[in-house]
Amino acid sequence: MNKRQTVELLHKDYIKQLTNQKRWVRFYQLIIFLVFFSGWEIASKKQWIDPLIFSAPSKVWVLFIKKVQDGSLMVDLGYTLSETVLGFILGTLLGTILAAILWWSPFLSKVLDPYLVILNAMPKVALGPILIVALGPSMTSIIAMGAIISIIITTIVVYTAFKEVDPNYLKVLQTFGATRSQCFKEAILPASFPTIISTLKVNVGLSWVGVIVGEFLVSSKGLGYMIIYGFQVFNFTLVLLSLLVIAVFATIMYQLVELLERKLIKSN
Amino acid sequence: MSFLKLEHIHHTYFTKTSATTALSDISLEVEEGEFISFLGPSGCGKTTLLSIIAGLFPATEGTILLENRSVNKSEKKIGYMLQQDYLFPWKTIEENILLGLKVSGIEEAAKKKYAFTLLEKMGLKGYDKQYPKQLSGGMRQRVALVRTLVTEPKLLMLDEPFSALDYQTKLRLEDLVSETLKTFGKTAILVTHDIGEAIAMSDRIFLFSARPGQIHKTFNVPKELRDLSPFQSRNHENYTQLFQEIWKELESLE
Ligand SMILES: Nc1ncnc2c1ncn2[C@@H]1O[C@H](COP(=O)(O)OP(=O)(O)OP(=O)(O)O)[C@@H](O)[C@H]1O
Ligand SMILES: [Mg+2]
Numbered sequence: 001m002n003k004r005q006t007v008e009l010l011h012k013d014y015i016k017q018l019t020n021q022k023r024w025v026r027f028y029q030l031i032i033f034l035v036f037f038s039g040w041e042i043a044s045k046k047q048w049i050d051p052l053i054f055s056a057p058s059k060v061w062v063l064f065i066k067k068v069q070d071g072s073l074m075v076d077l078g079y080t081l082s083e084t085v086l087g088f089i090l091g092t093l094l095g096t097i098l099a100a101i102l103w104w105s106p107f108l109s110k111v112l113d114p115y116l117v118i119l120n121a122m123p124k125v126a127l128g129p130i131l132i133v134a135l136g137p138s139m140t141s142i143i144a145m146g147a148i149i150s151i152i153i154t155t156i157v158v159y160t161a162f163k164e165v166d167p168n169y170l171k172v173l174q175t176f177g178a179t180r181s182q183c184f185k186e187a188i189l190p191a192s193f194p195t196i197i198s199t200l201k202v203n204v205g206l207s208w209v210g211v212i213v214g215e216f217l218v219s220s221k222g223l224g225y226m227i228i229y230g231f232q233v234f235n236f237t238l239v240l241l242s243l244l245v246i247a248v249f250a251t252i253m254y255q256l257v258e259l260l261e262r263k264l265i266k267s268n
Numbered sequence: 269m270s271f272l273k274l275e276h277i278h279h280t281y282f283t284k285t286s287a288t289t290a291l292s293d294i295s296l297e298v299e300e301g302e303f304i305s306f307l308g309p310s311g312c313g314k315t316t317l318l319s320i321i322a323g324l325f326p327a328t329e330g331t332i333l334l335e336n337r338s339v340n341k342s343e344k345k346i347g348y349m350l351q352q353d354y355l356f357p358w359k360t361i362e363e364n365i366l367l368g369l370k371v372s373g374i375e376e377a378a379k380k381k382y383a384f385t386l387l388e389k390m391g392l393k394g395y396d397k398q399y400p401k402q403l404s405g406g407m408r409q410r411v412a413l414v415r416t417l418v419t420e421p422k423l424l425m426l427d428e429p430f431s432a433l434d435y436q437t438k439l440r441l442e443d444l445v446s447e448t449l450k451t452f453g454k455t456a457i458l459v460t461h462d463i464g465e466a467i468a469m470s471d472r473i474f475l476f477s478a479r480p481g482q483i484h485k486t487f488n489v490p491k492e493l494r495d496l497s498p499f500q501s502r503n504h505e506n507y508t509q510l511f512q513e514i515w516k517e518l519e520s521l522e
Contacts (some may be wrong), residue, residue, distance in 0.1 A: 032388045157369050175322055176350040176368040176419065184370070 011129020017103045022056070028137050055237040060244065074219035075243070078210060080222040081249060083139060088207035088253075092200055094147065095154025102155070103188065104180065120156060126148040134216055142214035150203040159194035162188050170236040198263045204253050208246065269295035271455055272321070272423060277330035279316055290316040292325070292480035301438065303446075303482035305458045305466035305473045306486055307514070309521065312360050313481025315351060319427045320455070322348040334423065347421030350446050353410055353412035355400040359503070368419040371377060376426045383418045390444065406437040413445065417452075424456040431461065442498040447512060463514050467507055468498035475514065485517055 013183035039059045043049045044056035051059075102109035128145060135141035169187040178186065215224025223242045230238030277294040280287050285426070298304055306314045320327045323339045329512045332339050355364050365383050369375050387393065390410040400408055409429060418425065429445070430438040430464070446469055449456050460466050466473045471494055477484040480511040487510065501507055 162324040165353075168350055168352070169356065170351060171319075171324060171348075172354050173367075174324055174369060175346065178371045181373050186367070187356065190356070193358070 011156075038149065051235050052234070053232045055240050059237045061084075063241050067241070073241075075225055076222050077245060077249070079139070080215065080224065080246075083214070083222065084140045084146055084211045084253070086143045087211055088145035088150070088203055090143065091150035091207060092154055092203050095199070096158050097197060098151070098155040099158035099162055100184065101120050101183070104161045109159070116152060116156060120152045124152075125210065128213060128217045129213075137218045142211055142218055145214035146207040146210040149205040150199075152204070154203060157199050159193060159198055161192040167189040194265055197257075197264060200253065200257045200260070202262050204250070204257055208250050212246070224230050271300040271302075271335060272298040274321070274364060275331045275332040275333075277317070277320065277327045277332070279320060279327045279329075280410055281316075283297055289480040291320075292482050294330070294481070294483060296483065296486075298457070299456055303449065303456045303458070303470045305460055305470040306476060306479070307460060307463065307473055307518075308464045308484075309463070309478050309518075312476040312478035314476060315427055315447075316481070318427055318457065318458070318459060319441065321423075322346050322425065324348075324395065328462060340446065345422045346392030346425065347416040347419060347423070348463065349416045349427045350428060352432070353400075353405075353408040353416075355408055355411055357400050359399075360396065361392070361400065361403070364411060365396075365415045365418055370420065379418070382420075386414045386417055386448075387454060389448065395462055397406075406433050409433060409441065409445075409478055413448075417448070417496045420452075422455065424454050426456065427459045428461065429458075430465065438465075439499055439502075445469075446498050447505065461470050463518070464502060464507075466512070467510050473514070475517055483519075485522065487514060 034159040040054070041057045044051045044054055064073070102112065125145070127148060131144050131148070132143045135144055165188050169191065170183050173183050173186055211222075212224040212227070217227050219225055219228055223246055224241040227239050230236060230242065274294055276297050277291055278289070279291040280289045294317060306317065308314060308506065309317070317324065319325060319490075321332060321339065334345060334430065335447065355361075356367070356448045359367070363370075365387060366375070366380065367421075367438060369379050384396070387396065390413065393405060395407070395411075400411070409432075413426075413429065426445075430441055442465065458466070458469060467489060471489055473487040473489065474483050476482065476488065490506050493504055493506055496504060
């Protein structure tokens with residue numbers, strides 16, 4: 001057997017090993033899933049845990065089917081999803097724009113520095129009641145919650161990234177007579193793209209927090225309202241259903257951002 | 269009338285804790301089409317002087333005249349190639365070399381064609397759709413040179429363009445650059461640590477001393493060497509003689 005064939009064989013072995021390992025990983029992931037839900041079901045049936053509080057997967061499933069059929073789940077999901085997506089986009093966009101303004105004016109950024117620190121340290125959800133009074137108990141104030149929770153941290157992180165761009169790229173542009181806005185467009189923004197994308201990932205999670213808390217407070221519709229309502233009427237099947245739906249959709253949103261990341265960072 | 273004229277340039281960098289005088293009383297003149305070199309120890313203010321000539325920041329004192337007028341950044345008469353290539357990693361080679369045209373808003377077909385001609389001349393035909401990280405160090409340096417030449421600057425400044433390259437690539441690029449500049453009749457300033465490179469490439473050599481940066485001595489490269497390509501001139505008998513002379517001066521500085 002010559003050398004090349006040996007290498008090919010070894011490579012095949014290696015690939016086989018990889019797929020094999022992947023299969024085992026998937027297998028154990030499935031096992032965990034099954035054990036969790038069947039354990040939950042059995043524990044609830046046998047009254048090892050209080051079925052009134054912890055419900056059971058079968059009960060959640062029945063409720064899920066019922067709420068899908070009467071359409072009420074879609075309505076609540078629709079509200080929460082659109083609020084989260086809007087809050088997320090607004091938060092990221094405004095945060096980035098603010099960062100650009102700070103980069104534009106070093107003087108302003110020095111002036112605003114301590115205020116940014118204070119705003120960042122403050123727990124944003126504590127602003128909820130004020131927002132609701134100011135904007136009314138509506139979707140607007142919930143979206144504002146979803147956005148406000150991520151604006152400041154986005155501003156700080158993105159502004160830091162802007163500042164850390166190698167000044168020599170700006171020098172190159174300046175020798176061509178570039179204006180400040182050309183410098184921003186050609187060097188600062190594209191060089192900071194990886195950082196902006198990674199703040200997107202953090203902001204997905206933050207926006208969900210903001211929106212759910214907003215819905216707790218406004219208490220009229222959405223998955224957050226489902227949780228609060230279920231809690232008030234002691235229907236924990238409803239609470240758990242809402243939690244599972246949130247988990248699924250938050251994950252999907254996160255995956256979409258990761259997809260976007262792979263598309264955008266390809267060239268770097 | 270000289271092409272470029274520096275009169276009594278002083279420069280001091282101020283920071284919170286210190287004031288560093290990088291340049292002290294630099295006066296020199298460069299004729300059109302001349303190739304000159306700045307040679308000197310690290311930290312003697314060579315990069316600082318190029319940045320000032322390029323108009324990136326003003327000198328604390330002194331005047332600079334380019335064709336009898338003070339340097340204006342927006343005129344783009346000066347091409348400045350930095351100490352490293354600084355190609356934009358998120359742009360393709362094509363976008364990189366056209367950057368100067370894009371920024372100054374002159375994206376005419378003829379200029380673009382000129383850019384591709386230069387790229388081909390540098391032996392990089394067909395690389396325009398690739399990204400900088402796919403190229404070797406020597407190739408990147410050549411792309412940076414094309415990027416600098418595309419806007420057709422009247423004065424070209426090169427800050428240690430070959431210092432990061434292996435010896436062979438360096439020799440080859442020296443010839444290429446020298447030939448390119450000669451055909452286009454450009455005036456050029458080269459910064460280098462390498463005595464041999466300074467002799468092989470230039471018409472005149474300014475030797476700088478450090479702390480504060482000053483012109484210590486000027487050397488005229490003999491005519492026989494000037495007419496040769498850098499590679500050939502390294503083998504000429506007069507080369508060794510001038511090398512020794514400059515070497516002794518450098519020694520005396522330390
Ligand atoms: N931005 C700056 N702030 C303060 N001091 C500076 C700054 N840039 C350069 N200096 C100082 O000015 C002096 C000259 O620096 P410069 O970079 O011009 O030297 P150089 O001759 O180009 O050196 P090298 O050959 O190592 O590139 C050095 O002492 C350096 O410490
Ligand atoms: Mg330098």
